[in-house]
Amino acid sequence: MNYDKGYFDSPEFRDMLNKYEQAARMGTAPYMGVDELADILSYYLSVDKLDEATEVLATAKHLHPSSPDCVKMEIRLLLCKGEPGNALKLFPQIGYIDDETKILQAEVFISIKEFRLAHDIAIDILHRAKPGQENIYDALEILIDCGFAQEALVICEKALKATPGQKSLLEVKAESLIELQRTDEAIEIYNNLLDEEPYSTLYWEQLGHVYYMIKRYGKSIECFEFENTINNEIEYARMMQAYCYYHVGDYKQAKQIFAEIGERYPKSVTPQFYTALSLYHEGNPEGAIEAFGEVISKAEEGTIEIMLARIDKAMIQEETGNGARADEAVAMAIMMHPDNMKQLVLHDTHLYELRDKENLTFDDMNTLEAKEWSQQEEMYHLGVHLVEHNHLNLAKRVLRYTREFTADTSDIDAYIAYILWNTGEKENARTAIENAIEGKSDLLFRLFGLVYNSNTTAKEFIEMANNRK
Numbered sequence: 001m002n003y004d005k006g007y008f009d010s011p012e013f014r015d016m017l018n019k020y021e022q023a024a025r026m027g028t029a030p031y032m033g034v035d036e037l038a039d040i041l042s043y044y045l046s047v048d049k050l051d052e053a054t055e056v057l058a059t060a061k062h063l064h065p066s067s068p069d070c071v072k073m074e075i076r077l078l079l080c081k082g083e084p085g086n087a088l089k090l091f092p093q094i095g096y097i098d099d100e101t102k103i104l105q106a107e108v109f110i111s112i113k114e115f116r117l118a119h120d121i122a123i124d125i126l127h128r129a130k131p132g133q134e135n136i137y138d139a140l141e142i143l144i145d146c147g148f149a150q151e152a153l154v155i156c157e158k159a160l161k162a163t164p165g166q167k168s169l170l171e172v173k174a175e176s177l178i179e180l181q182r183t184d185e186a187i188e189i190y191n192n193l194l195d196e197e198p199y200s201t202l203y204w205e206q207l208g209h210v211y212y213m214i215k216r217y218g219k220s221i222e223c224f225e226f227e228n229t230i231n232n233e234i235e236y237a238r239m240m241q242a243y244c245y246y247h248v249g250d251y252k253q254a255k256q257i258f259a260e261i262g263e264r265y266p267k268s269v270t271p272q273f274y275t276a277l278s279l280y281h282e283g284n285p286e287g288a289i290e291a292f293g294e295v296i297s298k299a300e301e302g303t304i305e306i307m308l309a310r311i312d313k314a315m316i317q318e319e320t321g322n323g324a325r326a327d328e329a330v331a332m333a334i335m336m337h338p339d340n341m342k343q344l345v346l347h348d349t350h351l352y353e354l355r356d357k358e359n360l361t362f363d364d365m366n367t368l369e370a371k372e373w374s375q376q377e378e379m380y381h382l383g384v385h386l387v388e389h390n391h392l393n394l395a396k397r398v399l400r401y402t403r404e405f406t407a408d409t410s411d412i413d414a415y416i417a418y419i420l421w422n423t424g425e426k427e428n429a430r431t432a433i434e435n436a437i438e439g440k441s442d443l444l445f446r447l448f449g450l451v452y453n454s455n456t457t458a459k460e461f462i463e464m465a466n467n468r469k
Contacts, residue, residue: 008043009201009231017043024055034064041073045080047235053077068094075104084111099125099135106142115146126155131163140172149179167193174206181362183214201227201234208240213362217244235261242274243359251278269299273309273354280351285316304343307333308352311382315351315391323393330394334379334401341378342368347385376406383415392419410439418447421465434458
């Protein structure tokens with residue numbers, strides 16, 4: 001949770017931000033304290049404006065070259081750029097270690113998956129903190145972020161007994177409950193907080209996000225509409241509204257909002273990706289193919305965005321009778337695949353939907369975090385997905401590619417046998433059937449609607465398959 005969000009919406013901060021941005025447009029550097037510039041940098045990072053945050057850091061270094069706060073600002077920027085290793089190297093330049101610096105260290109440790117180190121920092125701060133100190137909430141947030149939500153909840157509940165109704169503690173408690181998927185309790189907390197502060201964009205946003213994660217999209221839309229009414233400059237609320245409208249089937253409204261966001265952030269591929277999905281669901285496959293083509297031309301090679309766009313485009317092309325182009329698109333997708341393809345295991349819809357940290361549901365997170373997915377498993381899921389949606393020729397290419405780096409190929413052979421059998425290549429299916437039977441694949445029998453028998457020969461299996469009613 002971003003505890004600075006209420007401050008970022010305040011007139012005080014908006015005046016300071018306007019002063020800075022007016023000077024930046026004029027090419028001048030207004031004199032500001034390093035604390036003010038740190039707040040502006042934090043704001044830009046919170047809305048994913050990394051270029052603007054980089055300019056703020058340059059201004060801070062120019063105005064306050066010897067300030068250790070500039071080093072902290074640079075660490076935060078490197079974290080947002082996905083460079084925690086470089087961020088870790090900068091801590092000796094700060095020259096001292098206070099609680100704020102320790103919290104920053106913990107954030108870096110979380111980024112490099114050193115969760116126990118982050119946990120120990122948070123616990124040390126909590127043991128030394130006095131009631132009401134701001135660093136208590138930062139430390140509790142660290143516990144949540146590194147996977148100790150239950151521990152954070154226990155500490156919150158204990159603290160709330162001493163200071164009942166303290167809003168900051170209630171906010172952390174709600175966040176802990178969300179991490180533990182105890183959503184009804186979290187919703188009750190936010191509703192109570194909104195009874196006291198009905199114009200809090202923070203609480204409306206958190207409540208909307210909870211509803212989104214449990215797929216109550218109508219309630220989520222209502223929350224984000226309230227947030228947008230209170231402050232129509234909050235871009236996150238508009239983006240979440242667009243996702244919600246897409247999920248409830250109001251594709252016209254979704255496209256309108258995604259178009260607005262796309263104009264504001266022309267380098268972002270997400271608005272165009274969901275525009276393509278919306279066009280497909282509206283019955284405009286040609287428009288969807290064109291839109292996915294724009295995503296492919298815009299996205300960086302070797303990313304999940306371009307891979308999913310190629311796969312979705314290929315499925316639509318095959319549906320519309322252009323199998324050759326579809327096969328080329330899938331071939332390119334698997335040849336240029338990224339290192340992280342976890343989104344391929346999220347295939348509860350026909351076309352893949354692009355996910356990020358904001359638009360994941362609990363169902364998505366439970367699947368993604370169920371285990372450490374290997375590349376072989378991720379690619380296998382793609383092949384299975386294509387089979388399930390009757391893109392058999394595309395699935396054959398993916399599964400044959402996956403087979404080359406898979407230790408136990410029996411289930412892959414089962415799918416290949418099924419594909420060959422159902423695409424007019426029954427004679428060529430024999431080898432795959434033999435391999436699947438030898439590997440004791442019960443999946444082979446299920447795919448063909450037969451009862452599993454480990455003693456069945458390939459010849460007997462083929463006879464049974466041919467005699468199915």
